[in-house]
Amino acid sequence: MKVYLESFGCSASQASAEIMKASVERLGHELLNPVASGEAEVYICNSCTVKYTTEQKILYKIRSMGEKGVEVIVSGCMPEVQLEDILHANPEAHILGVNAVSRLGELLSSIEKRKTEGLPAGGHLELRTSEPLGFLNVPRERSNPNIHICQISQGCNFACSYCIVKHARGKLLSFPPEEIIKDIRSAVADCCREIWLTSQDDSQYGMDTGVKLPELLRMISEIPGDFKVRVGMMNPFSVLPILDELVDAFDSDKVFKLLHLPIQSASHSVLKKMNRLHKMDAVDEIITKFRARFGDLSLFTDIIVGFCDETDEDFEETVEWVKKYRPEKINISRYSPRPHTRAFSYRNLDSRISVQRSHELHKVCEQIKLGSKKEMIGWRGKAFVSKYTEMGDVLTRTDSYRPVVISGSGLKPGEYANVEITGAKPGYFLGKLII
Template sequence: MKITILNFGCSSNQASAEVMASVVNESEHDLIDNPNIADVIILNTCTVKATTEKKILHKIRQFGCDGKQVIVTGCMPQVQKNDIFAANRNAHLLGINAIDELTQLIDKVKIYQDNKKDKSIEVFNNSSTTILNTNRIRYNSNIHICPISQGCNYECAYCIVRNARGSLKSSDPEMILDDIKKALNDGCREIWITSQDTGQYGDDIGYSLPALLEEICSIPIDFKVRVGMMNPFSIKEHQDKLVEVFHNDKIYKLIHLPIQSASNRILASMNRKNTIEDVNEILSAFKSNFKDLTFFTDVIVGFPGENDKDFEITVNWIKQHMPDKVNISRYTPRPGTQASSFRNLDSRTIVDRSKHLHQVCEDIKMESKEKMIGWKGEVFVSMPAKINGFMARTPSYKPVIIKQAKLIPGNKYVVEISDAVPGYFIAEVIQ
């Protein structure tokens, strides 16, 4: 059978999709990129946002109407089986811990298809499994995504991920190191450390993220490390050690620290286990140590109970701290979460606030980018650019497009930034 994999969501999902691609490729079936001619569509799903959920449910329904066999995996089967079957009663479900059973599931699907049997197959595994040290077909041969844990020990009122992924389960540090060494031996030179919250890593096994990063950076090969999202409340006690290990040249000077709101009243309602003052302290520690720090954050606009003053506090905080990137989400209730029972704001208010914050962020982004024009320094070439040339990263992970044609991913070059556009900088090699 011809099989296509469509991936949605976070970098952990991307890693899972890479493993599934390898599983299909090693089977008797054919992995293809074109869903229009595929017999089977594997949808690796995300359900963090309602907009993504609706898009996926539409595809589940449409592919079924087109006569395709549909396998739904990722987070949605864990928490939204009824929604999936409402869209396509014959969809097949693969749990997030059952990727190693994908080949058997596909074989059963083929038998059902050959016998024109309309029936759903469900494959779940309640035990936690890992995709570390497994074969992959990477979307970028230079980048290895390493999921260091799964799940979360906190219960933010709006978040469905805990319901889908369960409580925190950290991988053994030796398994992680073996996984990274294997990727480096495969030729990868950029390692993405990821999970639902990297800051929580080790809390359940008596270990910590700073200790893991020290071990990773001790591997005697030249490579770069991107540390994934860390919630403020999960790194407060490790703050000093984290700053210390970030001084290692192998680690990109990037922190992704979601605030969700700058109003302490709303943070309490969200059941976030930190105040905005905690965030300010963490930011201050990183910025005082790394003058060129890149800072990403997330904001939820229109959370139930958010008034004009709360929103203004968040806007002013963004203007003051000038994040390099802000992921803005319009609040939508997620099934099974505490906030799903809260009274929602008028949708027009949420839209207006979202548009205003987007504009504020765009103005900030261009202002900060213009300050980088004329910068000279060493960059790390990550991958071929989508249009032409190569995508590279500064030591603080700022994106740079170099239009020369003969660069090698994984190598370093000295460049000068000559221009800035909304998504990246433009530079030329000077050495």
């Protein structure tokens, strides 16, 4: 069968998509690229339900594909919390539970049997598992052959009032450290040179088992080979209990000095309404300790604007925080009410206010990025070769994960090089080799 798989959402979702693509090809089906998607006999939608706009795009796609006579499979988070919406859009859509990515082959085989035997469609099929299966040490069709996404856990033990993902993925279940180590060893043997650790919150890892994230990072750092590790998003309230050990673990040469610490808001009243279990003095402590150890640290954060009852003063607190701490990257989202969450019943702001605040914060972020980029021109230091670009150049990463593109170098992923930053583009730096 001709199969087109489209994936939405986070890096954990991307990892699941890579596993499912490998299943498609292993069973002998033809995996189509986006250009050829119109030829698909089966459409797999690896869904995300974090934002309303994404949800609506997904519902449109599964409806329109069904109307064309294409068999539709919906995986990811949406089937766990919005099954009725999916089946309303397409009553014949097949469901693959968020924990059951490894069972995609069973669904495809059932669909193929119906087609080859001329059987009627007979309604939708569902495959689910209560616990996550097949996320580690399985074949993958990687989006980039040099990057391996390793999911270290499923679920979350906290309950932010706006977050639907907790309802979709359940309570925290940390994967066994020995399985994670085996998975990364295999990826390095496959010539992957950049390892992404992903989950709903990396710093929660091991809260349910005992082997915490700092110890896991030390174990990963002992794996032989030329590779670097990118630690994914970590919430302040789960970083704080392991802060000192975590800073020590980041001191490894194999760990990028990148801190992705989502604050969502700098206003305590908004944080309380969000049920975010941290204060801004804790955020300050975390950033201060990381920057004291790693002077060239990159700071990423996530911010939600226009949350329920957010005042102008609340928003201004967030803007001032951004100006003070100057993150290299900010993921800005306008608040989107999600079903099944506590905040779904809260009073929402006028959408025009959210749009205006989003635009204002984007302007501030662009000014900060422009200033930071100018400051980096002339920088010299050692960079890690991550991957080839589409143009045949190489993308290198500084120790703090800043991207520097080098042309005509002959460098290969996994190597190190001394580089000088000579210019800046919107999403990366330009550089040259130095002797």
